[in-house]
Amino acid sequence: MDKKSNFSVLMGAAFLMATSAIGPGFLTQTTVFTQSLAASFGFVILISIVIDIGAQMNIWRIIAVSEKRAQDIANEVLPGLGYFLAFLIVLGGLAFNIGNIGGAGLGINVLFGWSPETGALLSGIIAVGIFVVKEAGKAMDRFAQIMGFVMIALTLYVMFSAQPPYAEAAVRTFAPEKVNLLAIVTLVGGTVGGYITFAGGHRLLDAGIRGKQALPQVTRGAVSAIGIASIMRIFLFLAALGVVAQGMAIDPANPPASVFKLAAGNFGYKIFGIVMWAAAVTSVVGAAYTSVSFIVTFKPLIKKYEKWITVIFIVISTLVFVLIGRPVKILVLVGSLNGLILPIALGVMLIAAYRKKIVGDYKHPVWMTLFGVIIVLTMAYMGGYTLINDIPQLLK
Template sequence: MFKKIGPGVLIAAAFIGPGTITACSIAGVGFGYALLWAMFLSILATMALQEMAARLGVVSQKGLALVIREQLKSKWIRIAVLMIIIGAILIGNTAYEAGNIGGATLGMTALFGNKYSVYYPFIVGFLAFALLWMGSYKVLEKVFVGLIFLMSLSFIVTAIITQPDVSLILKGLFLPTFPEEGLLTIIALVGTTVVPYNLFLHASLVNEKWKSKDDLRSVRWDTIVSIATGGFISMTIIIAAAAIPSKEIVGALDLAKGLEPLFGNAARYFMGVGLFAAGITSAITAPLAAAYVANNCFGWNADLKDWKFRLVWILILGVGVLSLSLKIRPIEIIQFAQIANGALLPVIAILLVWIVNKNEVMGKYRNSFIHNIIGFTIIVLSIFLGAKSIFKVFDLF
């Protein structure tokens, strides 16, 4: 079973970052178990899109951005789409990298205190740099399996400590409700799970492990098990947060602080380990995804150890470390990233469904009728989410 586990682990670890922990914490504190259904549907949507991206990667043996580039015959449409992709992924991931590294440093703060906190961003940055510099997919896979295990153990134990009501959990999971003022939280849960850059990352990473179409069954197994594990971890965070009486949750570390008075130091340490693992995985996958996108969009045909490939992720990682250590928050860049990602998700969802239906690209492995029904449903949802995220930046409603 474990030999069949592959890139899906990196994808699951990528979407469980500090942003997901914060969104899940706010959902649990504000609405208890009532929004578990939203996370459940987000996971199903993520599974469907990631399976399409992974299937495309194995069948074509190319990255998603490269296939998009080849299939868009109109020069101006191709340039426009590639500009959106480059803007959203390269600039967006650079803007968010400080938050990823910040999540890992918050985990270290929960574990080791504030005394040496000034050095934490550099420690996290060095760990991410060392793993990426090795340029070995197999090493990354093993490290991420370990980090996913740490996250699972940490957040599951934290949830168990709170002694949740199982009947209320099942109700929240299978009986959808729309609490007053809960729409933005629902959007945040979906937005932190269905992540555009993971589609590019997955399509490229499957080529590192699998070279044959005969491996598609293993690819699906890997995707379903890994994404389901990631979704389960996200749900345990919501369940743990539901036990906190305070409503003042604005960040991931607040969950650890909120649990400590109720359940002692154990909760803080378990949360600290989980937060560190979540932060370090996102701090690695965001630069890695950006490097793959640049590689495909510019047609470099570079491998993990190529200097151009390395230059992209070094730049993103370096900016993240410096921004966090110097306490710089370039709000305009972050707002641009939110707008670009809001526009990117529906565009990529449409292009992905279009491409995996093309006979010349996919042959007999193209989408089935059921795949397309699910795909079109996700496209409608992604257009709504994209519009809401853009309007939110401009405070239109």
């Protein structure tokens, strides 16, 4: 693979992971937390970026050196664990894809006034089209890159329109007035939780970037992925901060749409429609690709029909939203399970990093292991806390 192709694949993987992370939930979380924490939310973003990079670098590197997908690594660490991990990923990916399809429908509704259901159907057809074309991998990479640039550019415009207090945001990023641990965990879960953690790592494997010799590129790809998602997060935070600092009231029914409209009028509201659609439909593509990548190694027949299984995954998500709506209880329960996927997955990867039959003579950096262990313990505690508190509510 020449350098140009290599760079293109790396950027494709980075944008696939980043745009998978930037979904409807990402837009809403960022706005809501900015409203409650104001400039101090900058500190939450900073800490979550550090944790995200630690998680991604560990996972992407171990996938690359083992030259295996996460589910196969997990099965080698403990027989059956890979199937359990795949079950969690697919269940979470399907449930959140229903929400992503709904977000895409909302974006179309804002832009053209069509019903969210019509917008969801159209978006589902576009997502399916990406996987039906001859070179689906390249089409997916290119789509993720274009949509990523569109989202960042439009949000940057809204940020400047909102005129946020840049100096205060910079100061509070390093000296916050208040810290919200739950906000940090929510951001980490939203950026590297569930299927998102593996989107880029599995894409690099599919594109042939693997082995110890590829580690410098893999590390660059992991950091770039978090960097892209974080740039979008920072621009959105500053846009919301500008609105909050001016004392404008953000509509709780749709916080991100409210920010775009208050900052840049009706034109800003239309920009929100584009950003919401781009964020949602790229998350649909990323969730479908990554979820299916978790089951293709189990049976040769699944691998043979991978493209069509991915298409069916998107079709089911679309039809559930159009016919039933968003099953809130399922989304909440799977959200709780999703909080546990990162510590399980990262924990498995850290164990695998010290198994010679998996990684050969590769030596995983000690600092990276320690960093990973801290992330596993923190996220396991918070994920468990959420799970224990959500299930009783759902059973009422």
